[in-house]
Amino acid sequence: xxxxxxxxxxxxxxxxxxxxxxxxxxxxxxxxxxxxxxxxxxxxxxxxxxxxxxxxxxxxxxxxxxxxxxxxxxxxxxxxxxxxxxxxxxxxxxxxxxxxxxxxxxxxxxxxxxxxxxxxxxxxxxxxxxxxxxxxxxxxxxxxxxxxxxxxxxxxxxxxxxxxxxxxxxxxxxxxxxxxxxxxxxxxxxxxxxxxxxxxxxxxxxxxxxxx
Numbered sequence: 295x296x297x298x299x300x301x302x303x304x305x306x307x308x309x310x311x312x313x314x315x316x317x318x319x320x321x322x323x324x325x326x327x328x329x330x331x332x333x334x335x336x337x338x339x340x341x342x343x344x345x346x347x348x349x350x351x352x353x354x355x356x357x358x359x360x361x362x363x364x365x366x367x368x369x370x371x372x373x374x375x376x377x378x379x380x381x382x383x384x385x386x387x388x389x390x391x392x393x394x395x396x397x398x399x400x401x402x403x404x405x406x407x408x409x410x411x412x413x414x415x416x417x418x419x420x421x422x423x424x425x426x427x428x429x430x431x432x433x434x435x436x437x438x439x440x441x442x443x444x445x446x447x448x449x450x451x452x453x454x455x456x457x458x459x460x461x462x463x464x465x466x467x468x469x470x471x472x473x474x475x476x477x478x479x480x481x482x483x484x485x486x487x488x489x490x491x492x493x494x495x496x497x498x499x500x501x502x503x504x505x506x
Contacts, residue, residue, distance in 0.1 A: 301362030303385030308466030
């Protein structure tokens with residue numbers, strides 16, 4: 295099975311909702327940060343990728359039909375080359391809205407090191423810190439203007455690097471009406487899923503930390 299959909303947008307741009315939407319449309323399963331810990335081999339794959347080791351993208355995404363969110367969105371170029379038939383969806387939203395959400399969720403979690411002795415969790419934490427905190431934001435994840443530059447750079451690079459007919463610029467409010475024609479599938483009767491609010495994210499993080 296080869297990837298059919300590649301997401302290039304940062305986390306907190308509606309990637310969890312898009313994951314659920316793609317799975318409703320039959321692009322299942324859809325890779326997302328949520329899949330890393332429970333899927334055998336994923337933590338090791340992504341840790342090696344974060345360390346710059348050679349990557350077999352087909353092995354990384356074996357069994358998946360789509361991929362969105364971090365960590366995969368950082369590697370949209372490599373994935374687009376490895377899966378030339380896949381379409382690319384760049385999730386986005388106005389920067390100020392994104393920053394308000396990101397700074398209170400992902401950024402906050404990356405600035406808080408909860409003690410753990412779990413070797414898998416330690417490896418995953420190291421991978422996430424490298425791929426998001428260092429590779430995207432140069433270690434300055436709390437700096438709004440650094441984040442703005444990274445956010446705008448990603449969008450510009452995707453627009454320049456992917457052929458227009460292969461790329462969909464997608465905001466969470468666009469819903470099925472924009473997504474389904476791009477993917478060539480019918481619009482479902484069910485409403486487009488909207489999930490993973492800031493409150494949802496923080497509650498999930500608290501539960502994960504309690505299990506550490």
